[in-house]
Amino acid sequence: MNPTRVLSREMEEAIPDCLECHRICVRTFAHLLTLEADAELADPEQLNLLLDCADMCRMCADYLLRISEFHVRAADLCCDICRRCEQLCELPSGEDPIVLECVSICARCANSCKRVHAAAIAP
Numbered sequence: 001m002n003p004t005r006v007l008s009r010e011m012e013e014a015i016p017d018c019l020e021c022h023r024i025c026v027r028t029f030a031h032l033l034t035l036e037a038d039a040e041l042a043d044p045e046q047l048n049l050l051l052d053c054a055d056m057c058r059m060c061a062d063y064l065l066r067i068s069e070f071h072v073r074a075a076d077l078c079c080d081i082c083r084r085c086e087q088l089c090e091l092p093s094g095e096d097p098i099v100l101e102c103v104s105i106c107a108r109c110a111n112s113c114k115r116v117h118a119a120a121i122a123p
Contacts (some may be wrong), residue, residue, distance in 0.1 A: 002043065007065075007115070011071070013115070014061075014112035018064070020108075021057040021105045022061070024057040024106075027098065028050055028101075028102040029050040031098045032046065032047060032050070032108035033047060041105045052081055052085075053082055060113065072120040075114075077122075078110075079117065082113065083102045086106035086107050089103050
């Protein structure tokens with residue numbers, strides 16, 4: 001890594017969004033697992049996606065912090081996974097405030113990661 005490289009504004013903004021999205025996805029996973037275990041209605045796709053999203057967000061934040069040579073690709077994938085998680089959680093959320101918060105943070109994180117990717121490929 002080149003020691004003179006610095007975090008861009010987009011990267012600085014995406015890091016806390018990724019970390020917050022990780023936290024909220026893990027919390028939502030635990031919340032839904034508890035609720036759905038009672039009703040025996042657990043949706044494995046949604047639960048797995050929440051964990052995928054949490055892991056990818058944590059990893060993306062790490063890549064951004066290190067200014068990894070793969071940080072742009074990580075941000076692009078993080079954006080895709082966050083968008084999918086947002087969509088999958090949005091549909092059955094109803095008025096559950098924990099799930100609605102997850103939908104919101106996934107959208108915010110996806111937008112932040114999209115800006116990282118766009119800034120890196122801009123001429």
